Amino acid sequence: MQEQELVKQLQEGDRNAFDQLYLLYSPQAYRTAYFLTGSRADAEDVVQETFVQVWLFIRQLKDSSGFRSWFYRILTRMAFRKGSAGKREIPDADIALLADRGSEGDSLSDLLLKEERERIRRAVNSLDEKHRAVIVLYYFNEFSTKEIAGITGSLEGTVKSRLFAARRKLQKSLSDRSESAGSTDINRFWKGSSI
Structure with a gap:
């Protein structure tokens, strides 16, 4: 099913369309939020809060073809709001995990x-x-x-x-x-x- 059709169905209150959009957008949204916040926990919060806002305000979106930009506008603002509590950095423990993960045999x-x-x-x-x-x-x-x-x-x-x-x-x-x-x-x- 095409994204615009899912957005239209979501605007009509279809929970299945929401689930499909979540599956479609959440991986990239998480990575984007992680890069913006520098924290895995904050990234998860930002993505969750973004999808809550999408559910609450989807009917205000006038053009379903503009969903992607609208979604990332919400996500970016949520990340900025989360980041305003202080400068975020990738914790050393996360860096070590990332560097160590799967390095054997590479x-x-x-x-x-x-x-x-x-x-x-x-x-x-x-x-x-x-x-x-x-x-x-x-x-x-x-x-x-x-x-x-x-x-x-x-x-x-x-x-x-x-x-x-x-x-x-x-x-x-x-x-x-x-x-x-x-x-x-x-x-x-x-x-x-x-x-």
Whole structure:
């Protein structure tokens, strides 16, 4: 069933449509919330709160084709609200778990790729909320700058300037943290990646 049809059914109160949209959106929503909050527990809370808001306010969505942007606008705001309690970082225990998980038997290239992903996660986590949001939405969720503007309630030019500034900050952060001379391509590690 197509997403727009599910959204229309949800607007009519269909719980099955809600369940299907949850299954469709929750994995990516969780990863996005994790990158925005830096905490697994907060990410779970943000996703749950986002779906509650979707259920409560779905009838206010006028165009079912705009569901994806509307959903991520809610998710981003929930993540910002959660993050306003203090700067979030990936706890060292989580980093150790991520680094240790499944490393036995991996090839050297797989281990290097995992380390590089972790460097990127740390660098992104060091950005302020607004810059982190545009990076996550652009690279990880593959939204256009126009869509990000709609999600964040900003002008497209503002999104582009934040994206530019965030890239520069990441480039500096990654080059400061890197002992290698090579540059890091965020796209290579994020598109379709999982936590």
